[in-house]
Amino acid sequence: MSLEEYKGVFVFAQQVDNVLDGVAFELLGKGKDLAKDLNTEVTAVLIGSGVKGLADQLAEYGADRVIVVDDPELKEYRTEPYAHALASVINEYKPEIMLVGATAIGRDLGPTVSARVKTGLTADCTSLEIGDFPLVAAPGKESEQKHNQLLMTRPAFGGNTIATIACPDNRPQMATVRPGVMQKIAPIAGAKANVVEFNPGFTPDNRYVEILNVVKAVKSTANIMEAKILVSGGRGVGSKENFKLLEDLAEVLGGTVSCSRAVVENGWLPVDLQVGQTGKTVRPQIYFAIGISGAIQHVAGMEDSDLIIAINKDEDAPIFDVADYGLVGDLNKIVPALTAALKTELGK
Numbered sequence: 133m134s135l136e137e138y139k140g141v142f143v144f145a146q147q148v149d150n151v152l153d154g155v156a157f158e159l160l161g162k163g164k165d166l167a168k169d170l171n172t173e174v175t176a177v178l179i180g181s182g183v184k185g186l187a188d189q190l191a192e193y194g195a196d197r198v199i200v201v202d203d204p205e206l207k208e209y210r211t212e213p214y215a216h217a218l219a220s221v222i223n224e225y226k227p228e229i230m231l232v233g234a235t236a237i238g239r240d241l242g243p244t245v246s247a248r249v250k251t252g253l254t255a256d257c258t259s260l261e262i263g264d265f266p267l268v269a270a271p272g273k274e275s276e277q278k279h280n281q282l283l284m285t286r287p288a289f290g291g292n293t294i295a296t297i298a299c300p301d302n303r304p305q306m307a308t309v310r311p312g313v314m315q316k317i318a319p320i321a322g323a324k325a326n327v328v329e330f331n332p333g334f335t336p337d338n339r340y341v342e343i344l345n346v347v348k349a350v351k352s353t354a355n356i357m358e359a360k361i362l363v364s365g366g367r368g369v370g371s372k373e374n375f376k377l378l379e380d381l382a383e384v385l386g387g388t389v390s391c392s393r394a395v396v397e398n399g400w401l402p403v404d405l406q407v408g409q410t411g412k413t414v415r416p417q418i419y420f421a422i423g424i425s426g427a428i429q430h431v432a433g434m435e436d437s438d439l440i441i442a443i444n445k446d447e448d449a450p451i452f453d454v455a456d457y458g459l460v461g462d463l464n465k466i467v468p469a470l471t472a473a474l475k476t477e478l479g480k
C-alpha cells in the first residue's frame with residue numbers, strides 16, 4: 133500500500149473510569165487544525181468498557197468520527213489489550229497521523245503500538261504542524277522536498293535544543309503530545325460525529341495479563357493544570373514544613389501550591405504538583421515562582437503563564453528573565469509579609 137493511501141488524523145481519546153482525560157480534547161483541537169491543512173477528517177479512537185456514551189463529548193470537541201472499541205477486557209488500562217485494540221484500528225483504517233497524549237498511559241501505549249504497526253514515534257512533542265521536510269541527499273544528488281509532512285517538534289538533549297522531526301517513509305506518523313500544550317476548541321453543544329464500533333477480535337494471546345490487584349496511586353487532590361493562580365515553590369523554600377508559607381499565600385488568593393522538580397526529589401511534595409519538562413505544563417493567570425532558580429526544564433512548563441511573579445534572593449537568578457515582576461530578597465520575610473498585606477487588602 134502506498135503512503136498516499138493513508139488518510140485522516142486519528143487521536144487516541146484516553147479515558148479512565150469512563151471519564152475522558154483533558155488531553156483527548158486538546159489533541160482533538162490540534163487534530164482539527166492538522167486535518168484542515170490536509171483537507172481530511174479528525175477521528176477519535178475511544179477504547180474501554182461501556183464507553184460509547186462518551187462519543188458525544190468527543191464530537192462536541194471536534195471529532196468528525198469516533199471509532200469505539202468496547203469490550204469488558206478493556207475496563208482498566210493494560211498494555212496488551214489496549215495495544216492490540218489500537219494497533220488493530222490502525223491496521224484497519226490506515227490513518228496518516230496518529231496522536232496520543234504523553235500521559236502515563238500514552239507513554240506506554242504509543243511506543244508499543246508504533247512498534248506493532250512498524251512506524252516511528254516522536255515522543256513528548258510540544259508543537260505539531262503540517263509542512264515541507266527537506267531530505268538530505270547523497271553527495272552529488274539533488275535533495276528532495278517531502279510535502280505535507282507532520283513536523284513534530286520537541287525538546288532534545290535535556291531541553292537544551294529544540295528538534296523538528298518528520299517520518300517521511302512510514303505511516304502513520306505518530307506522536308505523543310504533552311498534556312496542557314495544545315488548545316482545545318470551545319465545545320459545540322449538540323455536535324454529532326459518525327460513531328463506528330470496531331471489534332479487534334481478542335484472543336487468549338492478547339488477554340494474557342491477569343490483574344491480581346489494582347492499587348490506586350496516592351495523589352494530591354489539586355489539579356495544577358486547571359488552577360488560575362499557582363503558588364509554586366522550589367528548593368529555596370528549604371523544607372516540607374516551610375511550604376506552609378506558600379499554602380497560606382495560596383489560601384488567601386484562592387490558588388493552588390505547585391513546585392519544581394527539586395522539591396519532588398526531596399520528597400516535600402508529590403510528583404503530580406511538579407511543573408516543567410518532566411512535570412506538568414501550566415498556564416495560570418498568575419504564577420508565583422518562589423525560591424525557584426528558573427532552570428530551562430522548569431521554565432518550559434510555566435513560561436506561558438499570563439503573569440509571572442518571582443521571589444528569589446539571588447538577583448541574577450534566571451527566573452527573573454521570564455518574570456513580569458521580580459522581588460529580590462529572602463522568601464521567609466517576603467512571603468508572610470505579602471500574605472498579611474493581601475489579607476488586609478482583600479478583607480480576609
Ligand SMILES: Cc1cc2nc3c(=O)[nH]c(=O)nc-3n(C[C@H](O)[C@H](O)[C@H](O)COP(=O)(O)OP(=O)(O)OC[C@H]3O[C@@H](n4cnc5c(N)ncnc54)[C@H](O)[C@@H]3O)c2cc1C
Pocket residue numbers: 290291365366367368369391392393394395406407408409410411412422423424425426427428429430433443444445446449461462463464
Ligand atoms: C531531563 C531533565 C528534566 C527536568 N525536568 C524538570 C521539571 O519538569 N521541572 C523542574 O522544576 N525541574 C526539572 N529538571 C531539573 C532542573 O534542571 C533544576 O534542577 C530544577 O528545576 C531546580 O529546582 P529549583 O529551582 O527548585 O532549585 P535550585 O535550582 O536549587 O534553585 C533554588 C533557588 O532558590 C533560591 N533561594 C534559596 N533560598 C532562598 C530564600 N531564602 N529566599 C529566596 N530565594 C531563595 C536560590 O537563589 C535559587 O535560585 C529537569 C532536569 C533534567 C536534566
